Amino acid sequence: MDVSIVIVSFSTNRLLDECIESIKKETCCSHEIIVVDNASADDSCRMLREKYPDVILIENAENAGFARANNQGFAIAQGRYFFMLNPDTLILDGAINKLLDFMEKNPDIGICGPRNIGRDGKMQYNCDHFPSVWNSFCYFTRLGDIFPRSRFFNPNQMRYWNYAEIRDVDRMVGCSLMIRSGLYKDLHGLDENFFMYFEETDFCHRAKKSGARITYYPHATILHYGGESSKTTPNEPVISNTVASYFHKSLYYYYRKNHNFFSLITLRLLNLTFGLFLLLRSSISGNGEKRNMAFCYGRFLIRVALARR
Incomplete structure (x- = not known):
């Protein structure tokens, strides 16, 4: 099997349905879909059982967090490549096939991520440098607004760069990442001490220390709505x-x-x-x-x- 796709979901019924539908429509390589449900309060699990019986479903009795739930899914995955995917995404124009083909041609790349766009069609900044005190200082003082093209003063999310070309980076947002299964296993997956946020940053840090390349590939595109699984209630603002x-x-x-x-x-x-x-x-x-x-x-x-x- 080429790709194992793991989706961690928390009360994202409609978006999860649309996400899986887009995978089936846009992906022709051999793949499996594993959904780890973190104790959703909606009908996500029933929807999956009724509409997508071929999807492997893991139902958690409590919200296990992003890291542990992904590890649960990838522990039973059979693919040569692992694809970490958020439920609030849509696969566009064969994105998974393109990422697979690119990684097959570049065996030294351990982690690869696509170009992300929002619901408005605008590009999202999904690459970044590793966290540092200087980066936080630039963020708080808004130095990037004064020097938008400066890598030194505007390092956050690499906004000084136009995201137009293939490029090795420190880290990428975990909403859509293709990872060699051997690398994921060698690094023992995500650190489960992270409940939410920075687990993929830590994984990229360990991957880079091991010698693996982390590469942004703009010729594959995924639509990312953003923040839906972060809400604790359906009506809660994304930032809470x-x-x-x-x-x-x-x-x-x-x-x-x-x-x-x-x-x-x-x-x-x-x-x-x-x-x-x-x-x-x-x-x-x-x-x-x-x-x-x-x-x-x-x-x-x-x-x-x-x-x-």
């Missing part, structure tokens, strides 16, 4: 306190694992400083909505910066 909490906990764990103690402390001080700045700004802002947003996010940053973990 719950999601932000997972993001920062995972970021701190990544630093503890892959950086030195000084870098972790510096990151916490940076978050604390920016949180205090937002609280100050909220006290003098005249706009009620912006003032409330600045106050809430500032308070949140201070809380996570001072947390023990």
Whole structure:
């Protein structure tokens, strides 16, 4: 079998249906689809059993998180290549076939990701450098807005680059990644200490240390709606306190694992400083909505910066 596709889903019934339909329509290489359901509150599992009986379904009794659920799926996968796919995606123009063909021709590439576009058709920035204190400083101070074409001042999501050519990168967003099965197994999959966010970053970091290339391939395209499985309730905004909490906990764990103690402390001080700045700004802002947003996010940053973990 060529490709094992693992989709981790949490209450994404309609999007999951559309995603699987696009896979079947646009993929001609031999493949299997494995869905790991993280205790969905909707009819996702019933839909799969009734409409796609050939799809392998793993039903978790609780939300196991992104890393552990992917490991569950790939543990039973039979393909030479593993394809990590979010349910809020659509395969366009034979994207999986194109990624497979490209990796077959380039055996030194361990991880490959496609060009991602949003529902509006605009390109998404799905490549990045590994996290660093400098990158966080540039993000908080918005230096990239002042120097948009500078790799030094605008490193986040590699926005200085136009994403037009094939390029080796540090890491890619995990919504659509093709990985050699041997590499995934050699690295023992994703680190399950990450519940959500930065698990693919950590995996790319370990893959790169092992000598594998991580390559962006713009000639394969996937539509990515973004954020649907991050919602804890159907009506919740994509960016919520719950999601932000997972993001920062995972970021701190990544630093503890892959950086030195000084870098972790510096990151916490940076978050604390920016949180205090937002609280100050909220006290003098005249706009009620912006003032409330600045106050809430500032308070949140201070809380996570001072947390023990």
